[in-house]
Amino acid sequence: MEIKKELMYSKTHEWVKADGQKAYIGLTDYARIQLGQIVFIDLPEINSTAEAEQSLAEVESVKAVAEVLSPISGTVNEVNEALINNPELINEDVYGSWLVLIEMSDPAEINNLMNSEEYENFCKTLSEEESH
């Protein structure tokens, strides 16, 4: 499982790449492995409001349908249109396939997220729970 050093992570397995007031949001490798191959994605409308820990998008894999929760609050600035017709791009490259670009209303929220090291430990505790 791959975890990128430069990103921040949520407990629900989204990654955030902050760039000034803006932040790219994507799914982590852990989410990809859990979901299996993704076949559909439903992205929010541009200019819609994103609220931290609320539903942002929906992904459907060969196993299940899952909600993508927004790690941060703000306004949806852009969505990755390429994924709509080719959601399998996420399967091929999770960290290269951002879902949405959000204009953050409170960039300090980033501090509530985990860094790569914390996230790695978090994933470890999850897999320990599963195998007990």
Next chain:
Amino acid sequence: MKDKFLIFEMSRPGRKAYSLPECDVPQKELTSMINPEYLRKEAPNLPEVSELEAVRHFTQLSQRNYGVDSGFYPLGSCTMKYNPKVNELVAGYDGFRKLHPYQNGESVQGALELMYSLSEMLAEITGMDQVSLQPAAGAHGEATGLMMIKAYHRSRNDFRRTKIIIPDSAHGTNPASAAMAGFQNIEVKSNVEGGIDLDALKSLMNDEIAGLMLTNPNTLGLFDKNILEIAEIVHSAGGLLYYDGANLNAVMGISRPGDMGFDVVHVNLHKTFSTPHGGGGPGAGPVGVKKTLIPFLPVPVIGKQEENYYLDYERPLTIGRIKSFYGNFGVLVRAYAYIISMGAEGLREVSETAVLNANYIASRLKDIYAMPYNRICMHECVFSADYQIKNGVSALDIAKRLLDFGYHPPTIYFPLIVHEALMIEPTECETLETLDEFIESMRIIASEAENSPETVKGAPYTTVISRLDEVSAARTPILRWKKDL
């Protein structure tokens, strides 16, 4: 020999499946009988094959179907049990088969009596006060029940109750039905034993909660022993309890949802009561209610006055009609025949044997397949492919490999709270030998997962179509033949 070609691909110009003698009467011009405007100019593009080719093609297609009549079908959560053929015989009687739904009541007294008696029997089995036979499926029953819950609260001028609590282990239909009935879904977590977390439930209860939907035994195949306390928590906060009867096969004649405190229940005749299942139905999902909800039942209700049966539409508080005519009548006849032929003792034995069979499989496989909720189970057992996933073999791979052994695979990746779930429901119908053969196959697959994981990951090998690329199948399915493809 396997027939992989579409009948259009087998077509050869001029080949025919019929031969008629030369016409020995004068022929009339088509245009003298049919307005030329309506005559087609080109022949339709139909496949041209011999009679034998056509027979083989469709025979082979029919043999690709897999049902309980062809082999073991341990599809957890769906109770794929044997449908005794006597039920088919009875449903085919002219007196049932040739009825017309618009016949007047006096001429269909027998049919109405059957429906009335079936409702009474289902009410007895579930511990409810009255049953409607109209819903055409389980989820339809759920929607009907939830609409009655809504109507009940509204009739008391209580408009605040807009939310339904549903456990994280629930069937996917539960939140879907609640949403269809206009409710907002609230999820309640399971505890470590797989039941509802009582503290979590208590913290969710307030005057906006219309009710709780629950399956007991739940989707882990586990009976929630706290059910009376759960009912008390929900009732004391003004909510009602809905019982998803998908797992009724585990408890018939032993415990009743009505006694557990449920106010509404649906049962699946096509699961528990041995009517045909799959192939798109028709199914039947009768709904039973406690006294307080009787006024809200859908119309028509079958009434009885002295010795006469009639369709009662005069019910001011009814939620209305939810199905054309009177439900799927042919299915009701089969379920009636099943219940009558089993009898009360027989139904109890069904559940006891179903539970015994599931525990037999659980106890003989849990040394090699992980069992995250390792308790005595009810009619189904849930494994996890956690031991196998370490070698890259997933629940999906194991399910695909089972096809090579001639089985319908179990339910996988459900319930959602079990990682790499494999949900096995053997039902009461199988012999010890069948269960042993299945267990042996599962043990072979576990050993393959250990020693030659690639074998499992490449399965199936013996089916007409090997492993599908599920992403392409979902993304760009080719659903029909096109001439110039």
